[in-house]
Amino acid sequence: MAKIYPDHPLGDTKSNAERKVFYALKDLLPDDYVVLHSVPIYHRTSEKDRLASGELDFLVAHPSMGVIVIEVKGGGITFDSKSGRWSSMAFDGSVYEIKNPYEQAKKYSFCILNELKLCSFTKRFRYPVGHAVWFPDIELSGNNLGISVSLREITLDSQDLSGTSAAIPKLFTHCLGKQNNTPGKEAIDALQSHLAPSWKIKVDLSSIVSGERTIIYDATLSQYKILSLLQRHKRALICGAAGTGKTYLAIEKSRRLASDEGKTVLFVCFNIRLAEKVRELLGNEKRVEVFHFHGLTSHLCKKANIPVPRPDPLSPGENFFKYELPQTMMEALSIVNDRYDALIVDEGQDFDYSWWGPLINTLKNPEQDVVYIFYDDNQVIYNRNLRFPVDREPFSLHENCRNTKAVLAAALKYYKGEIKPSSIGPEGHPLIIINVKSSAEEKSAVKKEIEHLIRAENLKSYEITILTPRREENSIWKENESIAGCKLSWQKREQGVIFCSTIHSFKGLESPVVILSETDKIPSNFHDQMFYVGISRANSFLIIIKYE
Numbered sequence: 001m002a003k004i005y006p007d008h009p010l011g012d013t014k015s016n017a018e019r020k021v022f023y024a025l026k027d028l029l030p031d032d033y034v035v036l037h038s039v040p041i042y043h044r045t046s047e048k049d050r051l052a053s054g055e056l057d058f059l060v061a062h063p064s065m066g067v068i069v070i071e072v073k074g075g076g077i078t079f080d081s082k083s084g085r086w087s088s089m090a091f092d093g094s095v096y097e098i099k100n101p102y103e104q105a106k107k108y109s110f111c112i113l114n115e116l117k118l119c120s121f122t123k124r125f126r127y128p129v130g131h132a133v134w135f136p137d138i139e140l141s142g143n144n145l146g147i148s149v150s151l152r153e154i155t156l157d158s159q160d161l162s163g164t165s166a167a168i169p170k171l172f173t174h175c176l177g178k179q180n181n182t183p184g185k186e187a188i189d190a191l192q193s194h195l196a197p198s199w200k201i202k203v204d205l206s207s208i209v210s211g212e213r214t215i216i217y218d219a220t221l222s223q224y225k226i227l228s229l230l231q232r233h234k235r236a237l238i239c240g241a242a243g244t245g246k247t248y249l250a251i252e253k254s255r256r257l258a259s260d261e262g263k264t265v266l267f268v269c270f271n272i273r274l275a276e277k278v279r280e281l282l283g284n285e286k287r288v289e290v291f292h293f294h295g296l297t298s299h300l301c302k303k304a305n306i307p308v309p310r311p312d313p314l315s316p317g318e319n320f321f322k323y324e325l326p327q328t329m330m331e332a333l334s335i336v337n338d339r340y341d342a343l344i345v346d347e348g349q350d351f352d353y354s355w356w357g358p359l360i361n362t363l364k365n366p367e368q369d370v371v372y373i374f375y376d377d378n379q380v381i382y383n384r385n386l387r388f389p390v391d392r393e394p395f396s397l398h399e400n401c402r403n404t405k406a407v408l409a410a411a412l413k414y415y416k417g418e419i420k421p422s423s424i425g426p427e428g429h430p431l432i433i434i435n436v437k438s439s440a441e442e443k444s445a446v447k448k449e450i451e452h453l454i455r456a457e458n459l460k461s462y463e464i465t466i467l468t469p470r471r472e473e474n475s476i477w478k479e480n481e482s483i484a485g486c487k488l489s490w491q492k493r494e495q496g497v498i499f500c501s502t503i504h505s506f507k508g509l510e511s512p513v514v515i516l517s518e519t520d521k522i523p524s525n526f527h528d529q530m531f532y533v534g535i536s537r538a539n540s541f542l543i544i545i546k547y548e
Contacts, residue, residue: 002029005036005196017074018057020136020161025058028164034061034188036196041111056108058134059195063185065172066128069112070156071105073098074137102151105131121194125187130154130175136161150174205429205457209512209540212404212426216539219401219424220245226397227253235371235390237348240397241421242411242536246374247274247508249397250346251281253372258287263341263370265289266362268296270350273501274508278346289340293355297325300332322354329358339364347508348375349386356389378417378532397421402510404428407538414532431542439476439518442545446515449543450498451484453513461486462493465511466500467534468518475500475518503534514538520547 004026009019018037025035036059058070075096076089086098109131116122116129134156141159153174160167183191223245230236240246250267257263265288269275275292282288291299301308309328311320340362345351351359363369373388400408400421406428412420434449436442446466453459461484468475472490477500481488486498493499499511516534523530535542 002033002035017136018072021072024161024164034192061188063188064182066176069105069109069131070134071101072134073101101133119194121190126181127183128176128179132171206459212540215426220248237390237392237394238374239394243400243402244397245401247346250344250374254288254344257342258285265342266340267344270347271508297329304332304335322352326354326358333361342370345373348373353387360389399424404540406430407542411536414528429541433544435546435548437548447483454484461498463512466515466517467503469522503530510537512539513541515543517545
């Protein structure tokens, strides 16, 4: 059986004639033949040196005989000597004009010979190249093809299908004669490697992440339709799992209120880093002021010229957050006259109920002005009571648009909300779980993974985030330590830096790649919530370190 490439007719091989020849060559020639089917040909034309394309039907090569290009024509064949035109008649009687098959085969044989002379793999070998034509649907015995009495010697017909093993060697003799310098096996192997190579170009993770980022961005924009549905509602609760676009909807609602309606907007969240990100995304929108709750309290205290409250380091307790902080804000508001037309709250699940009184009092009309609260009832890490100052049924977000399907599936294992979100993102890469036995082993494993991501997968350092339940002073990860030629930082995300953060501090944020570290230090009573938050921060790629 001949070595044939590909080993089956291509899906777009519509010609039944070519299929007949394919299996005749494959099944009846011995294994010292190499056959290439449907070889693309590119050659320069005299017309402005334009690159033209074509495709030869079969190339048959043999180490001791050379190379023959075979053009296949199916159906009944007609040649009009007066006009010089060729035509093929199909079995249903329809007639199609075709190109002169002998001229086609000859042209492609010259193209192949030139290609072999130029290619670095094959130019050191000598290849005798001939051409022939095969009419597998008709029998030519007794028929005069005209043009040349020798034309029949380089032509095969239907009878040669069953006699391929004898017809092909004879064809080589007629086309090329006896060769003193035959190509040899090494030359035929080089020809096959050049004209029918097997190859694989790996798509690096950076390219995949970039493509997924576009899909995720488009999916996020699709969520904006929800704001149109809620446009007539001055007050609303919007509930959704991590990745359903709550923060982006909150930002867009703020932008619309400010730009389209000319309202002054107070945007409040829990996480200081999320506040910084929202501020950055809003850009020059001067009518929107962004704070995290503690920052808002400090801002109002400074404007009111009263002391900024600080928790007692010896006994912080919950009284500071539940009573002292909101009472101080109310005191500041009694002095400061600044008020807003709208209040937008993100991360509402982390707000204590005692905070809503002062927040509502930041409005010009606390009873009627716009209030939108976005929250996730599965992210209650701080044990807040989920009570809100809006007496409405929550509007639920069901579609995850932040994560790939693979990341979402991992996060949903720890999801306890009422309605599980469905993914409208890309499939994504399966998560990687690395089992370790010690902190030293974990550091080594994580550094190795980061080095691979940056050097082999071409990811940027700022696309990678290490999340841990521990603060820097208790973590194995330290400011400015070196990882894969980059510096680790707990302060900033930028080029040349691997960012590290507590899971708590990264709530509401996201990263193309997340490495969930020091998981053995997650408190047992917060295990599921923190795994859910940590995993759902990853847009595209997730690595989890687990202790055996």
